[in-house]
Amino acid sequence: GGADQKGPVFLKEPTNRIDFSNSTGAEIECKASGNPMPEIIWIRSDGTAVGDVPGLRQISSDGKLVFPPFRAEDYRQEVHAQVYACLARNQFGSIISRDVHVRAVVNQFYGADILMEYVIRGNAAVLKCSIPSFVADFVRVESWIDEEGTELRPSENYDGKYLVLPSGELHIREVGPEDGYKSYQCRTKHRLTGETRLSATKGRLVITEPVGSVRPKVNPQDKHQFIDVELASSYSLLCMAQSYPTPSFRWYKFIEGTTRKQAVVLNDRVKQVSGTLIIKDAVVEDSGKYLCVVNNSVGGESVETVLTVTAPLSAKIDPPTQTVDFGRPAVFTCQYTGNPIKTVSWMKDGKAIGHSEPVLRIESVKKEDKGMYQCFVRNDQESAEASAELKLGG
Numbered sequence: 001g002g003a004d005q006k007g008p009v010f011l012k013e014p015t016n017r018i019d020f021s022n023s024t025g026a027e028i029e030c031k032a033s034g035n036p037m038p039e040i041i042w043i044r045s046d047g048t049a050v051g052d053v054p055g056l057r058q059i060s061s062d063g064k065l066v067f068p069p070f071r072a073e074d075y076r077q078e079v080h081a082q083v084y085a086c087l088a089r090n091q092f093g094s095i096i097s098r099d100v101h102v103r104a105v106v107n108q109f110y111g112a113d114i115l116m117e118y119v120i121r122g123n124a125a126v127l128k129c130s131i132p133s134f135v136a137d138f139v140r141v142e143s144w145i146d147e148e149g150t151e152l153r154p155s156e157n158y159d160g161k162y163l164v165l166p167s168g169e170l171h172i173r174e175v176g177p178e179d180g181y182k183s184y185q186c187r188t189k190h191r192l193t194g195e196t197r198l199s200a201t202k203g204r205l206v207i208t209e210p211v212g213s214v215r216p217k218v219n220p221q222d223k224h225q226f227i228d229v230e231l232a233s234s235y236s237l238l239c240m241a242q243s244y245p246t247p248s249f250r251w252y253k254f255i256e257g258t259t260r261k262q263a264v265v266l267n268d269r270v271k272q273v274s275g276t277l278i279i280k281d282a283v284v285e286d287s288g289k290y291l292c293v294v295n296n297s298v299g300g301e302s303v304e305t306v307l308t309v310t311a312p313l314s315a316k317i318d319p320p321t322q323t324v325d326f327g328r329p330a331v332f333t334c335q336y337t338g339n340p341i342k343t344v345s346w347m348k349d350g351k352a353i354g355h356s357e358p359v360l361r362i363e364s365v366k367k368e369d370k371g372m373y374q375c376f377v378r379n380d381q382e383s384a385e386a387s388a389e390l391k392l393g394g
């Protein structure tokens with residue numbers, strides 16, 4: 001083969017997640033270069049080729065995977081909630097894109113609810129805007145509105161009575177008897193349709209007067225939490241406990257792989273408001289296990305939170321091409337970034353080769369070793385791939 005002949009390389013690889021509304025539909029592009037020009041085939045995660053489903057899924061002449069707008073009753077799970085990938089191939093080999101999680105969402109009415117919250121006077125309260133699970137991935141809290149129509153938005157002013165946390169809860173500090181007469185609604189926004197909506201119900205606080213001392217109490221479902229947040233975002237870690245006298249809250253972080261813990265240092269980036277820790281510009285090093293210890297004069301409680309800061313995955317193979325003589329060794333190294341990385345795997349020409357180390361070494365290159373090699377890195381949410389070509393020398 002001439003030097004200008006080469007295996008496929010992706011020019012435009014689809015993203016990990018494609019969410020779309022039944023009213024808009026979606027088109028997913030996949031482009032590859034190579035010589036000769038590679039053909040594009042869409043496949044499922046089991047490797048089988050995807051075909052047309054009239055009115056619901058087509059492959060356009062230029063290789064796009066197209067989902068036209070559809071009526072609610074035409075929703076089909078195997079079409080509209082599926083993991084796809086695109087495969088590019090020519091005579092020198094095949095490569096497969098990252099996994100593309102496609103999800104169509106039928107516009108459905110939803111109503112957010114706010115539960116009544118019982119608070120002992122003097123403690124902080126957190127009101128939650130509870131969004132039905134079938135839309136929770138697409139809907140987030142924009143603001144809260146009190147009974148006088150005042151709109152409260154997320155802000156970095158942590159000194160006031162009210163604070164809308166990055167995760168959307170309304171934090172109210174030092175609750176007094178007068179707070180029992182107020183009510184609150186949350187305003188939510190749907191990311192696919194852009195529609196905003198007020199909660200169906202109004203939330204309020206029920207203030208209780210302490211009778212004697214009360215030990216700090218945490219609801220059992222709030223004692224262990226798992227939170228995933230994106231790199232560079234703002235987030236909050238809650239420690240929902242109440243007591244009388246009002247408690248002190250101390251935050252610790254476990255040193256990875258040990259049972260030893262260190263106090264969380266508060267600074268410009270890390271703030272504490274009553275029991276809540278508010279952190280902006282998340283970094284991967286924030287990941288880990290946190291403990292909030294709550295004490296007053298009559299007792300103590302603790303809340304454990306496991307935080308994962310996710311960073312987009314990406315991969316690269318070094319070298320991107322190599323020409324190796326028959327019988328000589330070849331080495332490919334997969335370099336990757338992102339968090340968390342759960343698995344590393346390799347493929348040759350679109351087939352798994354059962355290797356899961358970052359370095360792939362072929363001791364003595366044979367004719368059938370030539371072709372396209374790929375490394376994939378994955379976690380539960382996403383995947384990334386890189387490809388490289390092995391050519392045979394003289």
Ligand SMILES: *[C@@H]1O[C@H](CO)[C@@H](O)[C@H](O)[C@H]1NC(C)=O
Pocket residue numbers: 022023024069070071072106107108
């Ligand atoms: C999408 O579904 C909604 C809810 O059933 C419906 O009102 C709307 O007309 C649908 N869109 C299309 C293009 O059929």
Ligand SMILES: *[C@@H]1O[C@H](CO)[C@@H](O)[C@H](O)[C@H]1NC(C)=O
Pocket residue numbers: 293294295299300301302
């Ligand atoms: C505070 O509460 C924790 C957790 O229950 C407990 O282990 C600890 O002894 C308490 N500390 C004080 C000073 O009371």
